[in-house]
C-alpha cells in the first residue's frame with residue numbers, strides 16, 4: 001500500500017480533444033482500459049480544445065492562444081465549462097459506461113480535486129485561464145478503491161468559487177504527480193513529438209527547451225512537452241506522448257513501442 005492507501009499503481013492517461021470525438025478510436029481504447037484496470041488504477045484526464053473552438057466561434061468568440069495555451073475571457077468561461085465539463089465529459093462517461101467501464105465524470109471543483117489560480121492579465125486582457133493552485137487526491141483515491149474509473153475535465157474554480165479554465169495537459173501533470181503515477185500518457189492527434197516529419201523516440205529536458213526555442217515544438221505541443229518534463233522532475237515514473245491507433249495501442253505506448261518518451 002502506498003502513502004495514499006492505494007494497493008495498485010495509478011496510470012494517468014490524458015486524451016486530447018480530437019481523440020474524445022472519434023468513436024472508432026474510443027471503442028478499442030475502452031477495451032484497452034478495461035485490460036489495464038486489472039492491475040492498475042487508470043485516471044482519464046481529457047481536453048476538448050477543438051470542440052471549444054468550434055462552439056465558441058459559433059457564439060461569436062474568437063479563439064486566442066498564448067504560448068499554446070487558450071486564453072479564456074471572463075465572458076467565455078461559462079461556455080468553456082459547459083463544453084468541457086458538460087458536453088465532452090458526459091459524452092465520454094456515457095460512452096465508457098456503454099462499453100462496460102465504471103466511469104464517473106468530474107471536474108476540478110468536485111471534491112476540490114484541483115483548484116486554480118488565474119494568470120491575471122494576458123496581452124492586455126483579463127483572463128479566466130489559470131494554473132493549478134492545489135490538488136486534493138481524496139475523491140480520486142476513494143473512486144479508485146471503490147472500483148470506479150474517474151474521468152476528469154480541466155475546468156475548476158479559484159478561491160472565491162469563480163470558474164477557471166486550465167490546460168488539460170497541465171492538469172494531467174499536476175494530478176498525476178499527486179497520485180504518485182507510475183506513468184503519464186498523453187494521447188493526441190500526432191504519433192509523437194515530430195521533427196522534420198519524424199517522431200522523436202526520446203527527448204530530454206534540455207532538448208525540449210531547445211526545440212521550443214527553435215519553434216519545432218509549437219502551439220498545443222508546448223504545454224504538453226513542458227508538462228511531460230515537469231512530471232518526470234516531480235517523480236512520475238515515465239511519460240509518453242503519442243497517438244491511439246488500434247486495440248493494444250495503450251499497452252504499446254506504455255511499453256515504449258510507440259510515441260515519444262521523455263527523460264531528464
Ligand SMILES: Nc1ncnc2c1ncn2[C@@H]1O[C@H](COP(=O)(O)OP(=O)(O)OP(=O)(O)O)[C@@H](O)[C@H]1O
Nearest residue numbers: 016017047048049188190193194216217218220221
Ligand atoms: N513538434 C511537434 N510535434 C507534434 N505536434 C506538434 C508539434 N508542434 C506543434 N504541434 C501541434 O500540437 C498539436 C497537439 O496539441 P493540441 O493542443 O492541439 O491537442 P491536444 O492537447 O491533444 O488536445 P486538447 O488541447 O483538446 O487537450 C498537434 O496537433 C500539432 O499541431
Ligand SMILES: [Mg+2]
Nearest residue numbers: 047049169220
Ligand atoms: Mg492541448
